[in-house]
Amino acid sequence: MAYVPRLKKEYQERVINALKEEFGYNNVMEVPKLKKIVLSRGVGAAVADKKLIDHAVDELTMISGQKAVSTISKKDVAAFKLRKGMPIGAKVTLRGEKMYEFLDRLVTTALPRVRDFQGIRATGFDGRGNYNLGVTEQIIFPEINIDKINRINGMDITFVTSADTDKEAKSLLAELGLPFKKN
Numbered sequence: 001m002a003y004v005p006r007l008k009k010e011y012q013e014r015v016i017n018a019l020k021e022e023f024g025y026n027n028v029m030e031v032p033k034l035k036k037i038v039l040s041r042g043v044g045a046a047v048a049d050k051k052l053i054d055h056a057v058d059e060l061t062m063i064s065g066q067k068a069v070s071t072i073s074k075k076d077v078a079a080f081k082l083r084k085g086m087p088i089g090a091k092v093t094l095r096g097e098k099m100y101e102f103l104d105r106l107v108t109t110a111l112p113r114v115r116d117f118q119g120i121r122a123t124g125f126d127g128r129g130n131y132n133l134g135v136t137e138q139i140i141f142p143e144i145n146i147d148k149i150n151r152i153n154g155m156d157i158t159f160v161t162s163a164d165t166d167k168e169a170k171s172l173l174a175e176l177g178l179p180f181k182k183n
Contacts, residue, residue: 005100015175032163032172037099039064040091041155056090062143068092107177113140119181129163
């Protein structure tokens with residue numbers, strides 16, 4: 001028997017039915033689903049020190065379980081001493097099994113490790129059913145060894161869904177376990 005992530009199984013068995021009931025979908029294919037999760041980190045200090053990009057790529061690779069890539073600048077910005085084509089960040093896109101595994105680890109282990117955690121804000125929706133979440137410290141992830149990091153950095157986590165509205169996307173993410181703050 002093939003391995004199926006816990007959240008993927010929960011989505012198929014429980015979440016689809018809950019969303020069909022809440023929004024009155026007639027067909028299973030109408031139910032919104034999580035398409036991908038993108039972890040990204042901008043490293044502005046990489047203009048001066050190229051090793052910071054390697055550290056960012058290594059940390060995102062450890063956190064996600066998938067090889068991260070460096071992102072490069074698209075234009076020159078003289079005020080920041082930035083040239084076109086210079087590496088300025090890192091990102092990784094998770095789909096399928098690794099996406100559900102990362103979401104499970106984020107919800108069950110990483111977010112509860114945030115100091116004074118009250119839940120995540122529901123204001124990060126973009127109007128098209130996608131959600132952005134900012135994490136201020138990478139040390140909330142258990143994969144990161146605090147002794148081996150050179151500086152505390154945050155990252156952006158983007159959840160891309162197939163939902164048409166923010167309300168549908170919020171219901172989907174809440175059913176998958178994201179702890180939104182109560183109003």
